[in-house]
Amino acid sequence: MILARHAEALLWTGRYLERAETTSRCLNYAANSITHLRGDEARAEGELMVRTLGLQEELEAVGPLESQPQLVAFLLSDTDNPGSVVSAVIAVRENLRSVRDRIPIELWEEANGLYLRFPFLGHANVAPAGLHEVLLMVRRACLAISGVLNEGMRRDEGHAFVVVGRMLERSIFTVGLLEASHSDARGVMDATRMLRLTSSLQAYHRQHGNAPDPDGVVRYLLHAPDLPRSVLSCLSRAEEGLTGLGVNAAPLDRARRKAALLRARLELGEVEEAMTSAPVATLQDFAAQLAGLASDVHAGIVPPLAMATVQAQYVRPGHADEPAHEGEPGHAGERAQ
Amino acid sequence: MVDPVPETRSGLLDRYQPVGAFDEAFDDDGSVRDTYSRIVERFRELDVDEIKRLEKLVADEFRRQGITFTVYSEDEGTERIWPMDLFPRLIAAAEWEELARGLSQRVAAMNCFLADLYNGGGQAIADGVLPRWLVMSSQGFERNAMGIAVPHSAHCNVAGIDVVRDADGRYRVLEDNLRSPSGISYVVENRAAMAKACSWLFYDHAVQPTEQYGQMLRSTLESMAPGGEDDPHIVVLTPGIFNSAYFEHAFLARSMGVELVEGRDLVVDGHSVYTRTIEGLVKVDVIYRRIDDDFLDPVAFRPDSTLGVPGLLSALRAGTVAVCNALGNGVVDDKGVYPYVPELIRYYLGSEPIIDNVTTYMMWDPDQRREALDRLDELVAKPVGESGGYGVLIGPHATEQQLDEARATIEAEPRDWIVQELVQLSTLPSVADDRLEPRHLDLRPFVLTGERTQVFPGGLTRVAMRRGSLIVNSSQGGGSKDTWVLAPEAP
Numbered sequence: 001m002i003l004a005r006h007a008e009a010l011l012w013t014g015r016y017l018e019r020a021e022t023t024s025r026c027l028n029y030a031a032n033s034i035t036h037l038r039g040d041e042a043r044a045e046g047e048l049m050v051r052t053l054g055l056q057e058e059l060e061a062v063g064p065l066e067s068q069p070q071l072v073a074f075l076l077s078d079t080d081n082p083g084s085v086v087s088a089v090i091a092v093r094e095n096l097r098s099v100r101d102r103i104p105i106e107l108w109e110e111a112n113g114l115y116l117r118f119p120f121l122g123h124a125n126v127a128p129a130g131l132h133e134v135l136l137m138v139r140r141a142c143l144a145i146s147g148v149l150n151e152g153m154r155r156d157e158g159h160a161f162v163v164v165g166r167m168l169e170r171s172i173f174t175v176g177l178l179e180a181s182h183s184d185a186r187g188v189m190d191a192t193r194m195l196r197l198t199s200s201l202q203a204y205h206r207q208h209g210n211a212p213d214p215d216g217v218v219r220y221l222l223h224a225p226d227l228p229r230s231v232l233s234c235l236s237r238a239e240e241g242l243t244g245l246g247v248n249a250a251p252l253d254r255a256r257r258k259a260a261l262l263r264a265r266l267e268l269g270e271v272e273e274a275m276t277s278a279p280v281a282t283l284q285d286f287a288a289q290l291a292g293l294a295s296d297v298h299a300g301i302v303p304p305l306a307m308a309t310v311q312a313q314y315v316r317p318g319h320a321d322e323p324a325h326e327g328e329p330g331h332a333g334e335r336a337q
Numbered sequence: 338m339v340d341p342v343p344e345t346r347s348g349l350l351d352r353y354q355p356v357g358a359f360d361e362a363f364d365d366d367g368s369v370r371d372t373y374s375r376i377v378e379r380f381r382e383l384d385v386d387e388i389k390r391l392e393k394l395v396a397d398e399f400r401r402q403g404i405t406f407t408v409y410s411e412d413e414g415t416e417r418i419w420p421m422d423l424f425p426r427l428i429a430a431a432e433w434e435e436l437a438r439g440l441s442q443r444v445a446a447m448n449c450f451l452a453d454l455y456n457g458g459g460q461a462i463a464d465g466v467l468p469r470w471l472v473m474s475s476q477g478f479e480r481n482a483m484g485i486a487v488p489h490s491a492h493c494n495v496a497g498i499d500v501v502r503d504a505d506g507r508y509r510v511l512e513d514n515l516r517s518p519s520g521i522s523y524v525v526e527n528r529a530a531m532a533k534a535c536s537w538l539f540y541d542h543a544v545q546p547t548e549q550y551g552q553m554l555r556s557t558l559e560s561m562a563p564g565g566e567d568d569p570h571i572v573v574l575t576p577g578i579f580n581s582a583y584f585e586h587a588f589l590a591r592s593m594g595v596e597l598v599e600g601r602d603l604v605v606d607g608h609s610v611y612t613r614t615i616e617g618l619v620k621v622d623v624i625y626r627r628i629d630d631d632f633l634d635p636v637a638f639r640p641d642s643t644l645g646v647p648g649l650l651s652a653l654r655a656g657t658v659a660v661c662n663a664l665g666n667g668v669v670d671d672k673g674v675y676p677y678v679p680e681l682i683r684y685y686l687g688s689e690p691i692i693d694n695v696t697t698y699m700m701w702d703p704d705q706r707r708e709a710l711d712r713l714d715e716l717v718a719k720p721v722g723e724s725g726g727y728g729v730l731i732g733p734h735a736t737e738q739q740l741d742e743a744r745a746t747i748e749a750e751p752r753d754w755i756v757q758e759l760v761q762l763s764t765l766p767s768v769a770d771d772r773l774e775p776r777h778l779d780l781r782p783f784v785l786t787g788e789r790t791q792v793f794p795g796g797l798t799r800v801a802m803r804r805g806s807l808i809v810n811s812s813q814g815g816g817s818k819d820t821w822v823l824a825p826e827a828p
Contacts, residue, residue, distance in 0.1 A: 001614040003602050097403070098578050101590035101597040105402070112403045157615065245615070252615065301615055 002157040006102060007301045009095040010158050014165025016095065020088035021142035022173050024135045026053060027075045027085065029196055031068065031131055044184075046071045052180040052197065053173070055083045072131060085138055089114055092145075104152040107145065114141040157245055161301075164241040168294050171234035174198060175290060178218055179283035189214035194221060198229040218275070223266060231286075235263040242297070252300035258293045262286075349388065349773050350381055350766060356775050356805065358761035359506040361426065372429045372823070375541040377766075380424060385771045391423055392768065394534040404526050406581055406811055420816035421527050422767045423535065426778065426798040427542070430825040436500070436508055436782070437792040439691030442682060444496045444784040447515060447669045449685035451492035455482045455665055466684045467677040471701075474752060475674065476722050477516075477667020479630055481637055485653050485664060488561050489788050492663040494625075495554070496784040497521075497797075500692065502763035509695050509760065511779065513675060514724065515666040517627050520797035521783050522588035525550055527819040543824035545794040551592025553785055553793060554625070558593075560787035561659040562622045569622035571595045572612065574603070576628050576644045586627050600628070605648030608655035623659045624649075630664055672721040672755045673699070696758040700751035709756040710744050717757045718743050731807060733759065762807055765818070767800055777801045778818065779809050795820035 030049045046065045050056060055074075058081045065071050078084045082091075093115040096108055117137065153159045177197055181189050191212040195201040204212055204220055224230040239259040242252055265271055265286075274282040355363060362373040369377045383391075396418055399405075405416045428436070453460050454472065462469045472478055497518025499511045528547045532539065555571065562569035575586035577599050590597035596612065604611050604618065611618035626633065632642040637650040652658045668674060676697045679690040698709035698716075709716055713732050720728040730743045747754045764775035782796030798818040799809035809815040 001612075001616050001619055003596060003598065004613045004615055005599065005602050006596075007615050094578070097583075097587075100587035101573075101595075108403065109401055113401055116400065302613070 002102075002161070004302045006099045006158065007161050008298070009098045010161040011165040011297065011301065013092055013095040013099075014162040014167075015169040016088045016091040017142060017145060017162075018166045018169035018173070019083060020085055020092060021139055022170070023053060023075055023083060023085050023088060024138040024142070025199065026197055027072065028132060028135045028139075029193070030071060030075070031135075033193075042068070048180060048184055049075070051183075052177050053083055054176050055081065058083060076131075076134070085135075086118055089118060089138070099158070102158055104148060106152050107148045110141065110145045110148055114138065114145070117141075155244075160241040160244045164238050164297060167234040167238035167241065168290070168297065170229055171231045171238070172287065172290050172294070174221055174229055174231050174234070175283055175287045178221060179280060179287060181214075181218075182279050182283065189218075191217040194218070200227055200229055203227055218279075219272065222271060232263065232266045235259055235266065238293075239263055251302075252297065255293060255296035255300050258289070258296055262289055262293065348381075349383060349385070349771075350377065351772075353766060353773060353775070356764060358775070358777065359502050359504055359763040360775055361502070361506075361763050361765050363766075372427050376425065376427060376538065379538055379541070380766070380773065388423065388768055391534050395421055395423070395530045398530050398533060399526070402526075403584065404523070405584055406523075419523055419526070420802070420811070421523075421530060422776075422800055422802075422816050422818050423531075424766045424768065424773060425531065425538070425819040425821050426765055426780070427821045427823060428795070430823050433794065433822045435691065437794075439508070440498055440500075440782055440784050440792050441790050442686060442688065442691050443498060443510065443513070443678060444493060444786060445790065446682040446685045447496070447513065447678065448490060448492055448786060450681050451515075451663070451666060451669060452487065452490035453685075454668065455492070455663075456484065456487070456490070461681065461684055464684070466680050467674065471673055471752075472668060475668045475671040477630075477665070477669070477671050479665030479667070481650055482663065482665030486656055487663050488563070488659060489786075491561065491786045491788075493666055493669075494557055494561060494661040494663075494786055496786070497781045498784065499779055499781050501695070501760050501779045503695075503760050506763065507693070509693050510678070511695055511760070512672070512724075513669055513678065514781075515669050516629065516662060517582075518781065518783065519582045519585050519627075520781055520799075521550055521793070522585035523817055524783075524793075524795060524797050524820065525588070525592075527817060531819040542821065545822040545824055547793075547795060548592075550783075550793055551589070551594070553791055554589065555593040555595070557785045557787035557791070558623045558625055558659075558661055560789075561661055563656050563659055566622050570612075570620060571623040571625065572598045572603075572621055574598055574600070574624050574626040574628055574646075576600075576632070580627075582627065589625070589627075600643065600645045603646040603649075605646060605652050608648075608652050609657040610646065610649065610652045621658055623661060625661050630667060633660070633664070670724070672719055673701075673752065676755065695760055698756040700747050700754040700756060706747070706751055710747065713740050713744060713756065715759060717759050718747065719755055719757065721753055721755060729808075731759065734807075759807075762801075762809070765800070767802070767816075767818075769804070774804060776804070777807050777809065780820065794822040 026049055030045060033045055043065065049071070050059050059065070059074065061080065062074055062078070065074065074081055075084055077086045079087050079090070081087060093111050096103060096111045100108055149159070149162055177194060181194055191214045192201065194217050195204050195212060198221060200221065204217065208216060208220070220227065220230070222231050225232055225236070227233055239256065242256040242259055245252060271282060271286060353363065355365070362370060362377060364370055399418045404419045406419055450461060461467065462472060493515040495518060497514040497520060499514065500508050501511050503509055525547045558571050559569055571593065572595055573586055573590040573593070575583060575597055577583065580586070587597055598612060602612055603621065604613055606618065610621040610624065612621055628644055631639045633645040634647060634649040635642045635645055636647050638645070649660070653660055653664065676694065676699055679694055682688065682690045698705040700706045700709065714735070716732045718730040718732070730739065732740065735743070762777035762779055764777055766773035767776035778798055778800040780796050780798050783793045785791045785793065798820045799811065800816045800818055801807060801809050802814055802816045811817065
C-alpha cells in the first residue's frame with residue numbers, strides 16, 4: 001500500500017521527468033531551426049513551439065518573444081515557467097526528495113546529480129554554442145533516470161504511478177503537437193518536424209520510407225502500437241499502470257475506465273474518422289479528455305473518504321473555512337538536538 | 338578493486354603541537370598512543386595533495402547523495418554539504434565497553450525517573466531527590482503525559498548522550514538529549530564515505546560496523562507496539578522536507594524499511610491512528626516521531642501546528658498507538674535537571690554513576706550563583722532550555738560587556754541558567770589546510786531502549802573546525818569524524 005502523498009509525488013515525478021526531456025528536445029529543435037530562419041519566420045517558429053508545449057499562458061506573463069535568447073531563457077531557465085527545463089528538473093528532484101525513503105538510492109542520486117548541475121548554468125552562461133551540450137546533458141540524465149526506474153525500481157504501486165505520470169504527460173504533449181501543427185499560422189504541416197519532436201523520425205523511416213506525408217505521420221503518431229510516443233501506446237501503458245494498482249484502489253476506477261475508453265476510441269478509428277472533417281476540433285476535444293483523465297487520476301489518489309474524515313473531525317471551531325492540513329514549510333517542529 | 342596505499346611521506350604531522358588539552362592520539366611527551374599507532378603511521382604516508390584529493394572525493398560523494406544539513410539564518414535555510422574530517426576517532430574495545438555501561442546506566446535511571454514522574458506518583462520527588470518546583474517549572478514537563486501507559490516503561494527509546502573527555506582523559510556527560518536526538522544518519526554515512534575513499538585505512542583495524550542501526554531501531558520500535566503486536570505497522574513522522582534533519586528522517590525510514598510520513602498523511606479516527614493510502618485508511622501501531630511535543634497534536638498542544646496529527650493524544654491515551662520517544666521527555670533534557678542525574682542513578686539503581694557529570698552550578702541556589710558569577714570569566718553559562726549550542730557563553734572567550742550582560746540575565750532569571758566548569762575538550766589531529774592540527778571534539782553515542790537496552794557502537798564525533806574553538810555544533814561551523822569502535826583483540 002502506498003501513501004496517497006507518495007503516490008501523488010511519484011505521479012508528478014513521472015510528469016516532470018517527461019516534461020524535462022520533452023522540453024529539452026523541443027528547445028534543441030527550435031534553437032537549431034531558428035538559426036536557419038529570419039525575422040517573422042523565426043518568431044513564428046518560436047510561437048509554434050510555445051503552443052506545442054502548451055505554454056501560451058505562461059508566455060503571456062513574460063511578453064512576446066523577440067529573440068532567440070528570449071526563447072531559450074523562457075524554455076530553459078525561467079523558473080516562473082513550470083514548463084521550463086530547469087523548473088521540471090527542480091520539480092523532479094523535490095518530488096523524489098519527498099519520497100526518498102521508498103525509492104532506489106540510485107534514482108535519487110541521478111535526479112540530484114542532474115539538479116546539481118544547474119546552479120552553475122544560469123541562462124546568462126549558456127552561450128548558443130553551449131546550449132546543445134546542456135540540452136544533451138539533460139536528455140542523457142533523463143534517460144539515465146529512466147534506466148534506473150526501469151531496471152532498479154521494484155514494480156510496486158510507486159513505479160506504476162511514475163509510469164502513469166509519464167504516459168499522461170507524453171500523450172498530452174503528442175496530441176498538443178498534432179493540434180498545434182494543424183493550426184500553424186503558416187498553413188503548412190511539417191511532417192519531419194512532428195517526427196523529430198517525438199523522436200520518431202528514424203522509426204517512421206524504417207516502417208514507411210523516408211518521404212513522410214503529414215497525414216500519414218499524424219496517423220502514425222496517434223495509432224502506432226509499437227511507437228513509445230504514440231498516443232495509443234501511451235494510453236495503453238497508462239491503463240496498464242492503473243490496472244496494476246489492484247482492485248483495492250477503487251477510487252482510481254474512474255480513471256482506469258476513462259483510459260480504456262480513450263484507448264478504444266483510437267483503436268476503433270473513431271478519432272481518425274472525426275479528424276477527416278474537423279481535425280483541430282477533434283484534437284482539441286481529445287486533449288480535453290486527456291486533461292480530464294489526468295484530473296481523475298489525481299482525484300483518485302486522495303481517497304474522498306479519508307478527506308471527509310479529516311474535515312469532519314478536525315476543523316477547528318471558528319476556522320470552518322480552513323482546510324485541516326495545509327502544506328507549511330517545516331523548519332519548525334523538531335528542534336536541533 | 339582496492340585503493341593503492343599511498344607511499345609518499347610529507348610530514349603532515351611533523352609540526353603537530355597539542356594545545357593544552359587531552360589529545361586522544363598523542364601523549365603529553367609527543368609519543369603516539371597505542372590505539373592510534375597504525376592510523377598515525379598511515380597518515381604520515383600521505384601528502385597534502387592526497388589529503389585534498391580524498392577530501393574532494395568525500396565531499397563529492399556527500400554532494401551527489403544529497404547528504405546535507407540545513408543552517409537557518411534569519412528567515413531562510415541554507416542546505417550545506419555535511420562536513421567530515423578524514424582523520425577518524427578510534428575507541429579501544431575495553432574503553433568502549435566501560436563507556437557503554439555508563440551510558441546504559443544513565444539512560445536506565447532517566448527512564449526510571451520518567452516512568453516514576455508520569456506513571457508512578459513521583460516517588461523521587463516525594464523522597465527529595467530533586468525539588469518538585471524545578472520539575473514542574475520545566476518547559477519540558479508535559480502534564481498531558483501523566484498516566485499514559487508506556488510499554489516496558491521505556492519512555493526514551495532513542496537517547497543521544499553528549500560526552501566529552503576532560504583534561505585527564507576521563508569521559509564526562511555534558512548533556513542529555515532524550516527528545517529527538519539527531520545525527521545517527523551521519524554516523525552511518527561517514528563510515529560509508531570513509532570506506533569508499535580510504536578503504537586502505539581500515540586494513541590494520543577490526544572496526545565494529547555501523548550499518549545495523551536500522552535493524553536495531555526497528556527491533557526497538559517493534560517491542561513498543563501496544564499489546565505486543567507481532568508485525569506492527571511502524572512509521573517515521575517528519576515535519577517535512579524543509580526540516581534541517583529531513584535527510585536523517587528519510588534515512589531512518591529507508592534503513593528500517595518503513596514509511597516516512599508527514600502529519601497530513603495521518604488521521605485519527607475512533608481513537609486510532611491511520612495512514613491515508615490510495616486504498617483507504619491503514620492502522621498505525623508505532624510512530625517514531627521527529628516532531629517536538631508542542632507540534633504533535635494541534636488539539637492538545639499548539640493550535641497553529643499543521644505538522645502534527647489532530648487527535649493523536651486521544652489515541653495515545655486509548656493505548657492504540659505508541660509514540661516514540663514518549664511525550665514529556667523534555668523534562669530530563671532540561672539542563673536544570675541535569676545536575677540531579679547522578680543522584681537519580683543512586684536513587685533508582687543503587688549504584689554509583691560510571692560516568693560523571695561536568696561540575697555544574699545551579700543558578701537558583703544563591704550560594705552557588707554567587708560563586709559562579711564571581712568566576713564567570715572562567716566558566717561556561719548555558720540556558721537550560723536551549724540545545725544545539727545556542728545561547729552558550731564561554732567565559733574565557735567573552736568580552737567584559739558580554740560577561741556583565743550574562744550576569745544580569747542570570748540574576749534576573751536564575752531558573753533558566755546553569756553554569757559549568759570549562760572543560761578543555763579533548764583533541765585529535767584534524768585536517769587544517771596543509772597539515773594536521775589538534776581540534777577539540779565531543780561524542781554523541783546513541784542508546785536504544787525498548788524491551789531491552791542496546792548501545793550503538795560509536796556515535797557521532799563532532800569536531801570544532803577552527804583552532805582553539807570549543808564549538809562543535811554543525812549548525813555553528815563544526816564538522817564531524819568517523820568514529821571507530823575497535824573490536825576486542827582476539828585472545
